[in-house]
Amino acid sequence: MEPTAKSSDRMIVNMGPSHPVTHGTLHIVLELEGEIIVKATPNIGYLHRGVEKLGENLTYQQFIPLTDRLNYCSSLMNNVGYTVAVEKLLGIQDPPRSQVLRVLCSELARIGDHLVCIGINAVDIGAFTAFLYLFRERETIYDLFEMMAGQRLHSSFTRIGGLFRDIPPEFEPLCEQFLESCPRTVDEMESLLTHNPIWADRTKGVGAITPDNAINWGYTGPCLRAAGVPQDLRKAQPYLGYESYEFDIPVGTTGDIYDRYLVRTEEIRQSLRIVRQCLDRLRQIGPGPVIIEDYKIALPPKEKVYTRMESLIHHFKLIMHGIEMPVGEVYSATEAANGELGFYLVSHGAKSPYRIHVRPPCYPIFSSFEEQVRGRIIADAVSVLGGMNVIAGELDR
Amino acid sequence: MVIERIEAQLPGAILEHHAFRGDETIIVAGTRFLDVVDLIFGEGYQLLLDVTAVDLEAPDYRFEVVYHWLNLASQARLRIKVPVAEGAAQPSLVSRFKSADWAEREVFDLFGIPFEGHPNLTRLLMWEDFPGHPLRKDFPLDGGDLFCSQDIGASFAPEARSLNA
Numbered sequence: 001m002e003p004t005a006k007s008s009d010r011m012i013v014n015m016g017p018s019h020p021v022t023h024g025t026l027h028i029v030l031e032l033e034g035e036i037i038v039k040a041t042p043n044i045g046y047l048h049r050g051v052e053k054l055g056e057n058l059t060y061q062q063f064i065p066l067t068d069r070l071n072y073c074s075s076l077m078n079n080v081g082y083t084v085a086v087e088k089l090l091g092i093q094d095p096p097r098s099q100v101l102r103v104l105c106s107e108l109a110r111i112g113d114h115l116v117c118i119g120i121n122a123v124d125i126g127a128f129t130a131f132l133y134l135f136r137e138r139e140t141i142y143d144l145f146e147m148m149a150g151q152r153l154h155s156s157f158t159r160i161g162g163l164f165r166d167i168p169p170e171f172e173p174l175c176e177q178f179l180e181s182c183p184r185t186v187d188e189m190e191s192l193l194t195h196n197p198i199w200a201d202r203t204k205g206v207g208a209i210t211p212d213n214a215i216n217w218g219y220t221g222p223c224l225r226a227a228g229v230p231q232d233l234r235k236a237q238p239y240l241g242y243e244s245y246e247f248d249i250p251v252g253t254t255g256d257i258y259d260r261y262l263v264r265t266e267e268i269r270q271s272l273r274i275v276r277q278c279l280d281r282l283r284q285i286g287p288g289p290v291i292i293e294d295y296k297i298a299l300p301p302k303e304k305v306y307t308r309m310e311s312l313i314h315h316f317k318l319i320m321h322g323i324e325m326p327v328g329e330v331y332s333a334t335e336a337a338n339g340e341l342g343f344y345l346v347s348h349g350a351k352s353p354y355r356i357h358v359r360p361p362c363y364p365i366f367s368s369f370e371e372q373v374r375g376r377i378i379a380d381a382v383s384v385l386g387g388m389n390v391i392a393g394e395l396d397r
Numbered sequence: 398m399v400i401e402r403i404e405a406q407l408p409g410a411i412l413e414h415h416a417f418r419g420d421e422t423i424i425v426a427g428t429r430f431l432d433v434v435d436l437i438f439g440e441g442y443q444l445l446l447d448v449t450a451v452d453l454e455a456p457d458y459r460f461e462v463v464y465h466w467l468n469l470a471s472q473a474r475l476r477i478k479v480p481v482a483e484g485a486a487q488p489s490l491v492s493r494f495k496s497a498d499w500a501e502r503e504v505f506d507l508f509g510i511p512f513e514g515h516p517n518l519t520r521l522l523m524w525e526d527f528p529g530h531p532l533r534k535d536f537p538l539d540g541g542d543l544f545c546s547q548d549i550g551a552s553f554a555p556e557a558r559s560l561n562a
Contacts, residue, residue, distance in 0.1 A: 045522040052507075053531055057538055088418055215444050215469065218496025229469065236472045328417040331465055331476060333446075344463065346451055359447040359465070367499040396522060 010038060013378070017046050021124045021382050024392025028369070028381070035377045040370045047396040055356035059322040060086050061160055063356065068154040070360060070394040073116050074109035074337045076145065078394075079158040084239055085332035085343035086160050089325065092297065097282070098162040098290040099240045104278035105148060105157060106240075106334075107271040111182065112141040113337030113389075114222075114264040114271075121261065121386030122193060125202045130192045137185045140178045147171045160323065161298040162291025172279065179276055186268055193261070203257035207372045207384045214255060217371075218364030221339025223388065226263045227255030233335035245274050257387035297323050322351025338362050338389050360394035399440050399475065407432055412480075422476040424461075430479050431488050438493065442466035442475055445490065448500035450481075450508045452534045459483040460510055464490075481510055489514040507532040 016027040025046035031039035051070070055063050067082040068075040080102050087093065094102070115138050119131035142152040148167050149155035157164055193199045209219070214227040224231055232249045234242040250266035252259030291298045295314035304311035325347045333342040339361030346355040365388050372388075373381045400414050400423060410429035415422055425433050444467040451461045458480035466475045481487050489512040490497035501512040502521040509530035512518055520527065529536050 045524070048522045050531060053536075053538065091418060213495075216495045218445060218494070218500075220444075220446075231469055329422070329476075330418050330420055331447075331474065340446065342447060342465070344447070344449060344465070355451045357447070357449045357463075363499065364446075364496040367496065371495075 009033065015381065017043075021385055023120060024390070024395075026390065026392050026395065028385075030378065030381065032378065037373050037376055037378065037381060040373050040381065042366065042369050044366075044392075045396050047392045049397065051358065051397040052356055055353060057352060059351050060325070060353065061318075061322070063353075064158065065154065065156045068156055070358060070397065071113070071336065071338065071341075071362075071391045072153060072393050073391060074113035075153060076105045076109040076149070076155050076157055077113075077334070077336045078341065079155060080106050080240075081332070081334040081336060081341045082343055083158040083160055084334055085330060085345055088332045089328065089330045089345050089347055090160070090297065090323070091326070092161060092292060092294070094162040094292060095289045097166075097285050097288045100278050100281050100285065101148075101163055101167065101290060102158065103240050103242065103245070104275060104282070105145070105155075107274045107278070108141050108144060110337045111268050111271045111275075112138050114268050115141075117337075117386070117389040118189070118193075118261060118264055121257070121383065122199070124382050124386045125199065127193065127196070127199060130189050133185050133188050133192070137178070137182050140174070140181070144171065144175060144178065147174070159291055159298060161294065162289070166287070166290050172282075175275070175279060179272060179279075182272055183269065186265060190265060194265075200258060202379065202383050203261060203387070205254070205256050205258075206376070206380045207255070207257045207260075207387055209255035209368075209372070211255075217368040219339070219368075220364075221335070221337070221361050222260055222263045222267065223255070223365050224339065225250065226252035226259040228253055233333060233340060237333070239334060245277050247271075247274050257383050260387045325349055325351070325353075333359070336361055338391070338394075339365065341394075358394070358397055360391075360397065362388060362390045362395055366390045366395060399437060399442075399473070402440065403433060403436055406436060420474065420476060422478060424478045424480065427479050427481060427485070427487065430477075433477065434490060434493065437466065437475065437477075441468040441470045442473075444469055445494040445496050445500075448490075448497055448504055450504045450510055450532075452508060452532065454534050457482065460508060462487050462504065462510060486511045486513040488512070489518075491515055506530070509533065 011032045013030045013032055015030055017025045027043040029041040029043060030037050051066050064079055067078040070078045115134040119134040122130040145155055146152050147170060149157035209227050211227045211229050214224050228251055230249050230251045235249055247270040250263045252263050299318055300311040300314050305315045327347055327349045329346040331342055331344045333340045341361055342359030344357040345353050348354040372384045404411055407429060410425055410433050411423050412426055413424040446467055447465040449463050451463060453461055460481045462479045462481055464477045479487060487510055489501055499521060501515055504510055505512060505518050506520040506523050507530055
């Protein structure tokens with residue numbers, strides 16, 4: 001819709017920096033003509049912590065807790081993405097059991113992230129009930145994370161070369177229980193939303209985008225797949241042995257919020273399939289190391305440090321001087337819940353990276369916000385913001 | 398593959414290329430950059446994932462602007478690096494890639510590298526009158542204690558004003 005009135009008649013509305021629908025601190029300045037948005041200016045940086053600058057002054061291992069705080073809805077996946085990048089730089093691979101556990105926790109985190117995204121999107125639009133059903137499942141996921149990593153939100157579960165520890169025996173029964181209950185909850189959610197006329201009114205056609213335009217904007221993840229591009233790094237460029245798991249890539253047609261919702265819903269089901277395969281595989285593999293036994297990269301076990309001279313030296317060297325890194329640069333990407341999460345590492349051989357850059361998936365997606373809402377009503381801005389799943393922590397870094 | 402085709406069609410455009418851990422990297426001279434981008438766009442590298450920079454503190458070319466492309470058809474990745482001297486401008490890609498918009502603003506904000514032809518080159522993550530560019534290597538980690546002392550950090554201020562003007 002073309003603006004008709006003089007620009008002086010426009011009303012300026014601030015959405016954020018602390019507005020219930022922004023879920024994090026971001027600021028959008030909307031210029032309105034009546035109810036129609038003529039201009040939307042996102043104003044980001046409120047959560048900028050200078051992660052990349054800090055990373056240049058920390059060792060590779062010390063950066064892991066900072067990755068938790070990127071996308072705090074699925075911190076485990078950021079841990080995995082970062083350690084995979086450092087392992088690519090080192091040219092090493094973690095043990096098989098650790099790979100399965102990484103896939104397992106990534107998929108649980110993906111389910112959690114999608115549940116939050118759909119639940120919050122529904123709440124913003126006014127469907128409060130679905131959110132309550134979904135958050136019951138998310139609670140179980142966080143209980144599982146607590147068993148794994150000892151922390152619910154800021155997990156810091158991975159280490160360079162493997163994992164911080166193995167899962168406890170209580171993990172499996174609870175995970176089995178989760179695999180039982182989660183599909184039912186997703187069905188319940190679908191019965192509340194998928195054929196709900198209000199939900200369809202608020203999401204169908206809103207935020208529609210063509211595949212070419214989505215690629216041009218740098219879309220990745222569910223938002224790109226909803227537009228009809230079957231790009232998923234787990235299939236296209238498999239890492240952590242994803243090629244050996246059976247799962248499908250759901251694809252939408254119009255790229256609107258409704259399609260993004262359907263894609264995310266189906267991805268939850270597919271991730272549940274992967275979790276099932278992971279549990280079976282863990283049983284097959286049996287107990288084993290979850291971190292590589294190269295003490296120049298991973299810390300030796302504490303018993304050895306206390307009893308053996310060599311291990312004590314390794315421990316001291318690793319803590320004081322860090323890992324001996326090769327000189328070079330790598331870009332490593334993993335499929336996070338929102339899309340391609342990339343880490344660009346430049347090493348000059350020192351204990352801390354010369355440059356570390358995070359490519360957050362929601363950053364390019366959110367940059368298209370103005371194009372997505374221009375000419376539409378304010379209520380659509382709320383649906384679009386929810387459908388993009390903007391996480392301010394990874395947007396601002 | 399794509400490197401050979403670039404070399405055949407634009408001889409001399411590639412200053413150097415290498416592959417480390419399977420990452421193809423080419424270093425392109427700033428003057429030939431847009432020609433190379435046109436060529437690789439036609440080759441299918443249409444998803445510009447990321448634009449960033451590295452402050453090398455080198456005497457002649459201080460910065461390297463780093464681009465990451467993905468070819469969705471072949472799933473090949475390509476990294477292009479362009480050496481940029483301090484104060485020199487880098488041609489903007491916004492007219493071809495919309496994803497370059499915010500990415501270039503971020504590089505301008507954090508490194509102070511201007512992008513020629515960018516429609517709205519303003520700060521993005523830092524606030525408008527922030528002094529200096531935090532990801533430059535000579536910017537202190539603690540930000541020069543801007544809020545505790547009035548004169549520390551001021552050395553960065555004139556430069557920031559000239560770039561924001």
